[in-house]
Amino acid sequence: MPAPLPPPAQSAGRALLWILLVIAAVGGGWYGWQAYQSSTTPARDAKGATDAKSAKGFGKGAGGAVPVVAVAASKGELDVFLTGLGTVVPLRTVVVKSRVDGQLMSVGFREGQLVQEGQLLAEIDPRPFQASLKQAEGQLARDQAQLANARIDLERYKTLLGQDSIAKQQVDSQEALVRQLEGTVRVDQGLLDNARLQLTYARITAPIAGRVGLRQVDPGNIVRSGDANGLVVITQQQPITVLFTLPQDTLPGVLRRQADGGKVPVEAWDRELKARLATGELAAVDNQVDVATGTVKLKATFRNDDAALFPNQFVNVRMKLETLSNATVVPAAAIQRGAQSLFVYVVKDDNRVTARPVKLGPQDGNRVAVTEGVAAGEVVVVDGIDRLREGATVALAQRPEFKGTVDGQAEKKSGASRWMSLTDEQKKAAWEKMSPEQKARLLEAKAKREAEAKKDGAKPDAPKADAAKPEAKKPEAKKDAASKADAPPKAAAEAAPTPAPAPAAEAAPRKRWVEMTPDEKKAAWPTLPPEVKARILEAKAKREAEGNAGKQ
DSSP: OOOOOOOHHHHHHHHHHHHHHHHHHHHHHHHHHHHHHHHHHHHHHHHHHHHHHHHHHTTOOGGGOEEEEEEEOEEEEEEEEEEEEEEEEESOEEEEOOSSOEEEEEEOOOTTOEEOTTOEEEEEOOHHHHHHHHHHHHHHHHHHHHHHHHHHHHHHHHHHHHTTOSOHHHHHHHHHHHHHHHHHHHHHHHHHHHHHHHHHHTEEEOSSOEEEOOOSSOTTSEEOTTOSSOSEEEEOOSSEEEEEEEEGGGHHHHHHHHHTTOOOEEEEEOTTSOSEEEEEEEEEEEEEEETTTTEEEEEEEEOOTTOOOOTTOEEEEEEEEEEEEEEEEEEGGGOEEOSSSEEEEEEOTTSBEEEEEOEEEEEETTEEEEEESOOTTOEEEEESGGGOOTTOBEEEEOOOOOOOOTTSOOOOOOHHHHHHTSOHHHHHHHHHHOOHHHHHHHHHHHHHHHHHHHHTTOOOOOOOOOTTSOOOOOOSSOOOHHHHHHSOOOOOTTTSOOOOOOOGGGHHHHHHHHHSOHHHHHHHGGGSOHHHHHHHHHHHHHHHHHHHHHHO
């Protein structure tokens, strides 16, 4: 039989108990969550305030303004340059070859030497050509003698013919013989001239002035007129040319400038566009455009007196086309590229920026002409642009100035600073090459530094003993304290290395100086020559170095 069902009252009580348990669990969880939220809210608020403060102040100056560097647009002249890549090409290149065959006897040049036109370069064995010349001279002399005899016979035959002693045919034959011998003499003269020419070809001279390359044939070898490499290659480098290309769109302006009749200046720069190598002028423009590249070839000529341009050297070419006057110029760093056009950030009177579209003209280095969008005097931002937005408030700042010389190098250090930066070995080598005046100046500067150190209570630097010098002996007796106080300024090792002992001839000035009273030394020091001051200071430095070495 099935089990009996529980009473209805018992089932309702169990359900109510379960409901109460669920409600208590939900309420306890909610209460715990609220307590947790109450404990973590102050920390979150503090962190949020800190982050907000950091975000607000990041990259901004006082009052939330963005620090930027700005400059004013100016009116002025701007040179318009066309730039291209070029190759240095010699004005003339000659492969020196022999015109005759023979043994190369000597070479009269050094590889890489600058030679003049007509200078002897090489000599081929001339003896075969001298023999041919003598043979041609002998043959000519023989035929000339025969011609003279034939002419004499012709005169005789004409006389006999007038006396009707011989036939006219004999006279005609003699005249033909004379003409034949005259032709033979002319042939002999040609052979003689050719032999002389071949003899001159045995001496090979420079056809142009220029620089010779590497020798292709050594003395002792047989050279022939048909050799492909020749003896040496000569390139003319003064003047020299540069072959470069420009886009075909620039061709009308170049031709218009050439038609004006003026010279078009051209500059050759090194590979990194840091140093200008030479300045020349445009010589020629090619007569056709290269359809493969869309460029046209141009040739410029340079004097190249300093040999800065070398054949086949790569250079950057800048050709000055014109000069714009009264142009609005801004730094190239101010130009920004947007989605639709180029623009610049202009700083208004209330120190807020606005993005303004511009149209650009030619550019020369870091200066660019603006044809529309910016007027002269308006301030444009050149640095700090990446943090700007439309209407942002800015704080104008200045870049730090770096002083330098006109050639861009840093200012030179003073003589004392350069000396202090040298090593002991470098000081020793430089000291030997110095004049007495330079030594005196260095020693006096050291004395001033020691005097200032004594006034401040600091211990002056002890002289450094030369490592190459053997250990000095202890002095037998200390010098008088009063003499030390009134002695001339000390000389330290960093001012000069330990000098060699003075010769006997220089001992007398030192004795006189030591024997002087302090007042006499003070009065005599300004009147001493630089050489005497240097000797006294050197002797003082030596004595102090020996005393310090003895104490150690």
